[in-house]
Amino acid sequence: MELSGWGRYPRHSSNVVSPGSPRELAMLQRHIPTYVARGNGRSYGDAGIGAGVTLDMRRFDRMKGFDETSGLLTVEAGVLLADLIDRFLPRGFFPAVVPGTRFVTIGGMIAADVHGKNHHWVGGFGDHVEALKLMFPSGQTVRCSRDENSDLFKATIGGMGLTGTIVEATIRLIKVETGWMGQNTVRAENILSAVQLLTANEGASYAVAWVDCLSKGNALGRSLVYLGEHVSLDALQERKPGAPIYPNTRGRGIAVPLDAPGFLLNRHSIRAFNALRYARARTKDELVTWQSYFFPLDGLDQWNRLYGRRGFLQYQFVLPHQTASRVLPEIMGEIATSGNPSFLAVLKTLGKGGGQLSFPMPGVTLALDFPISDSIFSLLDRLDRLVVEGGGRLYLAKDARQRPETFEAGYPNLSIFRQQRRAIGAEGRLASMLSKRIAV
């Protein structure tokens, strides 16, 4: 069957099997020559497409146990973040780290060591994993944690499914008093002032900037910086008396029913949208629901169809602080002059990564969306060179096209990671289209 990631590019054919129990999973793994696990397919490129077979993990969707006092929750790897929040937010618990969509699986979040808008402060999702159960190609299952099989644990956090199939994980949830967020919006004149604002506000629990990539000159990369805090019960009752403490958790949003014509998201429509958004932004402090703060895009189901049949690329890089102020404006300049429009551009600061192949490093990350076009690939090749030269790297969960050299240059722990793979018999057995493309 033809499979793709969220960007719908590239598409590859792969045999999909959906095991229903650990026993069935072990049996399948022993018999299938090469495969990789897949969660909910929310990585953008080819990470979740098996070279040969793809093991769909979504039937591993049972929760196993929860301890109120420690906040430790054990779940199977195919549990959706959305279901976890549905069940635990009304009890006053929230995941310590969430990505920009809640339609991801716990296994997928660990495999990509996803970062939230609070990485500078709490680390990645992997930093809140206490322990995991990992299944090797032989069908053997091992437990790993920071104390037990710790090297394998660090290889698996951010390891993109290439060190074994995560079957189960124990993660730590944080306590929240309400499902509301206090949001402060601050305008930044250009990309560098956005970076400054983000670093100056590292005391905020959550911080993210939305960047306008089509503005030019002095306004190159003008941004809106959103700072967020969980709202206490007292503050909610004072500011929104009578509001539900945990606003609506169910519901999937409105669906985009068909592929939009490819021209819908073009330079002009995006420029108009950006200008409107920037002009309308209010700087005052407001209370918004957890959904609209963390997952604004989830309100529109299958929004990836807006990019038309050809799909789109997501390009996310990180640059260390030392080079970011020099290289970021260069990158923004390249994009603006190339005329390739990016509808979404999101800027965050990151701290140290927790796993051997984790994407984060102390620095600044920018994520961009580009519709597939003839000129986009050469633009991104040029950007790759700037990123590598600046000591940065690209996020594997978003990648669909980087070359092995770019990958090797960005991930210095690659050789230890390869050793781990050899040690558990993963070489040649565990492979995704991503791992083949970038020669992991």
Added chain:
Amino acid sequence: MTTQPGTALIIGGTSDIGRSTALVYAEHGWKVILTARNDEEGLREVNHLLTASQAKAELCHLDILDTESFGPFINSLDTLPNTVVCVVGMLPTQSRAVADTAYASLSLRTNFEGPAILLGMLADRFEKRGTGTIVGVSSVAGNRGRASNYVYGSAKAGLTAFLSGLRGRLWHSGVRVVTVMPGFVRTRMTDGMKLSPFLTAEPDEVAEAIYEAAELRHRDIIYVRRSWRLVMGVIAAMPEGVFKRVKF
């Protein structure tokens, strides 16, 4: 007409429809007892219920083919449940069921004999107590035997008739009997089949419909997707001379 939360016994706790139903009862504050023949899989479901819903939940071992064990099983329950929902079933491959008598017998017993005997025994206890609700998950396949699945269909027809008779016997004793016709449902049972989206329900939808019919609206027979009533109306109206020639 809402019922106070009580105890629900789900026969077939590892089925996709059964586990959705268990979760709906649990979310309404009921205590849930699940049965499974595979204890490892049963434990997964009970742990999920306990973790996801904070309800009380227990697991009991039960094989629907082992009719001898039904008496001891019922006696082992701490309290007699308020509601029992039986979802156990098996969809055989028709061609194999025609050729292999042991296989045909397995399907007949799993879909009819086991559920009917177990529900009959629970009905007697409920009748003595004077309250209780019995929910049997049957199938539209039992409404009329079709060439392509009559081994399954005839067993479900037996179950439907059994439930109908039971309802008649018990209606004045305070015990209610609900027959559920799910139509197509996207579950393990129908995995890989091409099903019309209009006629196919999700397991949660069936679970909600069961809860509503059994505990809120007190219905006798439900078709989860209303469109099925129409389809089955047309099928019932066909003269046998025509029906036997139709291939479906």
